[in-house]
Amino acid sequence: MSYTPHTGTADALAAQRRTLARRLILPTQILLVFIVAFPLLMQVYISLTWWTPLDGTLWYSAYESWNWFDNFAEIFRDPGLHGAVWRTILFVSIAVPIEFGLGLLLAALFYEGVLARPVFYSLILMPMMIVPAVAGYIFFLIFQQTGPLNALVGIVWDGAYQINWLNDVNRAFIAVIVADVWQWTPLMFLILFAGLMSVPHDQMRAATILGANWRQRFFRIALPRIKAVIFIAIGLRVIECFKIFDMLFVMTSGGPGVATESLSLYLYKQTFQSLEWSYVAAIGITVLVVLSVIAAIILTRTSRPSNTSEAS
Amino acid sequence: MSSVTLEQTSKKFGDFTAVREMDLAIRNGEFVAILGPSGCGKTTTMNMIAGLEDVTSGTIRFDDRDVTEVSTQKRGVGFVFQSYAIFTHMTVRQNLAFGLEVQGVEQAEIDRRVGDMAEFMALGHRIDVPSAGLSVNEMQKLAIGRSAIVEPSIFLLDEPLSNLDAAFREKMRAELRGLQRALKQTMVYVTHDQIEAMGLADRIAVMNHAVLQQFDTPVNIYARPANVFVARFMGAPGMNIVNSRVTEGGVLFGGRDADFVALSREDMATLRHHGERDLLLGFRPEELRLGEVGAPGSIAADVALVETVGRRKIVHLVSGTTAFHGVCDRGVPVRAGEAVGVTISPDKVHLFDTETEARLQWPVEATHG
């Protein structure tokens, strides 16, 4: 061929396309800057000062009480905060495993067709549709000393009507876990069920024909194939659960004392009762960083199992 | 291995009948193909044999054992899926061992049998490879090996070759037949490809619209199709079917007086007591001969189009308003636009009833060989 290729033209074309693409996404980028970056920067700025709304100055004048990292240092000294974090962690590490277990059980029962799908499906998903504050209120009523729960337990056990659920330190903690499990098991179920549905039907049938029973099919074929989904479901719930607020606020307001005070509830009190806005900003940033690290770890874990299942 | 018997087996999904009163007796060690177009009920039939679908009515027996109510796990069938259904999160070894492990076979026994099967399937060098990385050829072997290792009484295969390209399919077909002979297994093979069924099976069960049309050896099905559907379905291209009229001594091709197809003496005897009547005349494209126009006993036709496909020519012919086709070697000089005389040998003629579309010649049940 005497013809010489003009690669320059091809490159120019590609460059032109890239420029166009950049222009098309610019408006979205600007919008994102405003809704994400701006509040974040504002928070960082305030967290480095002593500013509170009581100062009488507007937030952008906060530099007048600049204190560098004193707020962050306070985080390490604040026993109230430590207690709240510890309780939240305890709450997460009890509630999420229960939700996962129940969700998996339900998903398995549905997948094997043990439960009549059409009837139970909407029933199971209903809690998830309820506004958390409303759910909190429902459980607030259920756990009253004269509430339906005590009445129900009273049928089998005589002294039950005296159980004081929400005013006892330990029982209140159990009560809020029950409420959270009730509300969020459906989400866990939904994600795991969707995962199970994506397991190739032929493989499950092949296992059946080879003589595998229900349990063998489930643990040897289905579960290994939805590892990534399990990671995502648990990760999602851990992060969400860590931020729990509205349900607790309605049920116990963190009480009795601080027995059910979660991190979010603590922050709320610092914000609206103590008006320590700059301190709260510092905590908020710290939590954001910690959760991001956790999320990143989970994400790398989830992208790995799918690779290793193909390659190892 | 064992024989499989279906007696009056039906399957309904709501109002829809997928399989209607099927009687099928598969012998011990036989290779049977269930053949039909998509939606004819062939896959449902196989799923019923495997126990993956419940039977609406009727019985299924393996040898003398009634398995109609036996669950899939307990039936002891081997099943090779169209997708092969390899457990891609396991290695080749784990795939092969799965069936033995879930049945609680001892570890030493499992190791021995897995090793033997891997060798037999020529997968020995790939045994610790993750099965997701296998080639299609190896996947087919693994799927068969994984089923064979539990020593099933029968083997069911659901279109295992349909995902492959043409050249490779031929090779795999030969391999599959070799395997069947080596394993001496009763095999039931579902396919929509008539060439595959002809090439593989000892006997073919042709299905259409939930009903078994014919169950016989490939040669018999091809030579003596039980009805128009089977006649058209077998062969590429399928049999020509022409509306015709029978008279004294033969058949009027296309019902016109001009063209006359002679019949054999047996056929005339069969038709004698029917008198003059309409019927469907069938003849295979590869069994007609093209000659001079006006040759004695020939049908005048025009060549509409000639397709040259590899070693053959497919000749599209029109006689009056009747269109049909013929097949000849690529060397035969025939061109579009030519007029030709078509002769059909009397012993290559098939006659079907216009209404029932059933074969009129020699009752099919009486055939043998």
Added chain:
Amino acid sequence: MAEIRLEGVTKRYGDLVALDDVSLVIEDGSFTSIFGPPSSGKSVLLRVLLGLESVDAGRVIVDGRDVTHATPNARNLSMVFQNLALFPHLDARDNIAFPMIRRGATQEDIDRWLEQLSGVLSIGHILHKRPAALSGGERQRVAIGRALIRDASAYMMDEPIAALDARLRDAMRVELKRLQTELGRTFIYVTHDCEEAMSVADNMAILENGRIVQQGRPDEVYTRPETLYVARLVGSPGINVLAGHASDNGVDIAMGRIAVPVDAGAVCVALRPEALGLARPGEGELRGTITDIERLGGFSVLTVSGGEELRAISNADVAHRIGDEVGLTVDPSGMHLFDPQAGTRIG
């Protein structure tokens, strides 16, 4: 003149060369099939023609106009996609008319075209139906109709009938051929099915790893394959390929000696199954034992072994049995010799 010309077209994806110096001339009014196994570059070639992919080198010329860097809609080429891509919310008539409406054609023009097309495609009776209500074959014809209604320089089809079942496929390919002859337009047909490629086209191009290895009439390709690769691709059952050694105007293979004028040395012998004729033991050039008989209806395929395996086609009522000793005659027109290393044709 609607001639389409590719000159030295190369397309790379990173290190992968999808099209390697492809030069191809598609004449006006011809029916050209582009044939090759999966991932040999057929679809890339089509996408390059359509302008959906840029090229790294070479030129694309349509009607004498260089369109290498022109956008798809400036090329005036029409396309039937493999998945048909019909609009589900429009009936067949609107689906077909869509390209014309978009171009602002008058209702009169549209009606005139529709009438002509529906006659040729025999879809007049289904024009009021939506795609969901149509059968596979009908949908196919509507999709073809929509592609044809544009007055394009050429009409491209990417495996347009691959999704249909066997009987319908046979009928549709004849239909397509008739359509192209009647309309006299340029069709470019991409397929991985050898029978289809050979039966519809009057010109075929065969791709191997992004390179065109042979181009010509289907007839020529079958009777005179330029490389071993082409010989293996076309024909069913596949061609027999054996190792041979040439000397003194003959080739020795494991099963006998075939007389043919050729230079001495190692050769690759390819024998079409239909070129082998059964003979009595001792007769014919080759000998062996029948190890397998596949009776496929109109014909049988016999496997004859004797050091190597050969597949031969015989008539349906073959009298032989497995284990019989036979001789085989060889029809020289069905024998091709290739260089064992390069795979190129000898003689």
